[in-house]
Amino acid sequence: QLQLQESGPGLVKPSETLSLTCTVSGGSISTTSYYWGWIRQSPGKGLEWIGSIYHTGSTYYNPSLKSRVTISLDTSKNQFSLRLTSVTAADTAIYYCARGIPPAAADRPWGQGTLVTVSS
Amino acid sequence: DIQMTQSPSSLSASVGDRVTITCQASQDINNFLNWYQQRPGKAPKLLIYDASNLETGVPSRFSGSGSGTDFSFTISSLQPEDIATYYCQQYDDLPLTFGGGTKVEIK
Numbered sequence: 001q002l003q004l005q006e007s008g009p010g011l012v013k014p015s016e017t018l019s020l021t022c023t024v025s026g027g028s029i030s031t032t033s034y035y036w037g038w039i040r041q042s043p044g045k046g047l048e049w050i051g052s053i054y055h056t057g058s059t060y061y062n063p064s065l066k067s068r069v070t071i072s073l074d075t076s077k078n079q080f081s082l083r084l085t086s087v088t089a090a091d092t093a094i095y096y097c098a099r100g101i102p103p104a105a106a107d108r109p110w111g112q113g114t115l116v117t118v119s120s
Numbered sequence: 121d122i123q124m125t126q127s128p129s130s131l132s133a134s135v136g137d138r139v140t141i142t143c144q145a146s147q148d149i150n151n152f153l154n155w156y157q158q159r160p161g162k163a164p165k166l167l168i169y170d171a172s173n174l175e176t177g178v179p180s181r182f183s184g185s186g187s188g189t190d191f192s193f194t195i196s197s198l199q200p201e202d203i204a205t206y207y208c209q210q211y212d213d214l215p216l217t218f219g220g221g222t223k224v225e226i227k
Contacts, residue, residue, distance in 0.1 A: 039216075046218060046220055046221060047164070047207060047209075047218040047221075048218075049214075049215050049216035049217070049218075060214055062214075062215040063121075063215065064215070096163055096164075103152060103211055103212075104152070104154065104169070104211035104216070105211065105214060105216055106216060107154055107166055107169070107209070107211065108166040108169075108175070109165075109166070110163040110164055110165070111163060112162070112163055113163050
């Protein structure tokens with residue numbers, strides 16, 4: 001059974017970089033034609049897709065965040081990561097990682113989520 | 121971006137009631153629509169994909185229908201464990217977009 005688990009700092013200072021990792025167990029991120037994506041949820045903006053990476057390494061980002069986002073794969077650790085630069089309080093949210101079965105870029109299953117607060 | 125308009129934003133119903141939620145897309149999404157359940161404090165869980173296909177292991181009281189731009193999600197007989205917020209999501213085009221959610225409560 002595929003499981004995903006987010007990890008990373010729960011508190012990030014304004015203007016700094018948010019970095020999260022999603023560890024995948026129960027399946028390989030590199031040998032099957034899936035997407036691996038990030039979605040966030042905040043009270044003010046609901047559910048927002050951040051971006052996804054295909055198993056080949058091709059990336060797809062939400063245009064609203066594209067200038068600040070990088071998603072990458074680490075196949076040796078069966079992990080994928082999110083970097084979001086120049087964060088502000090508006091980036092405070094629960095961040096989820098999720099697998100995407102094409103054509104969906106992120107849908108099932110989701111990790112349990114991790115709360116990231118942006119504050120000095 | 122494709123806008124997803126979900127209604128109602130909340131509803132209260134009795135155990136055993138039939139509950140229906142609607143979702144309207146701003147353009148034809150070719151039935152590329154998911155429905156999720158999010159229980160309090162938990163991650164969203166996929167219930168319905170491709171507008172009407174039940175995900176493996178999901179109870180048959182949940183169903184989805186619709187095409188083009190208009191979709192609906194139904195719980196045929198509401199159970200206490202169905203208390204949650206339900207979301208639609210389109211995956212016809214990037215960026216993926218979600219409806220605003222429907223909070224379902226027991227009357």
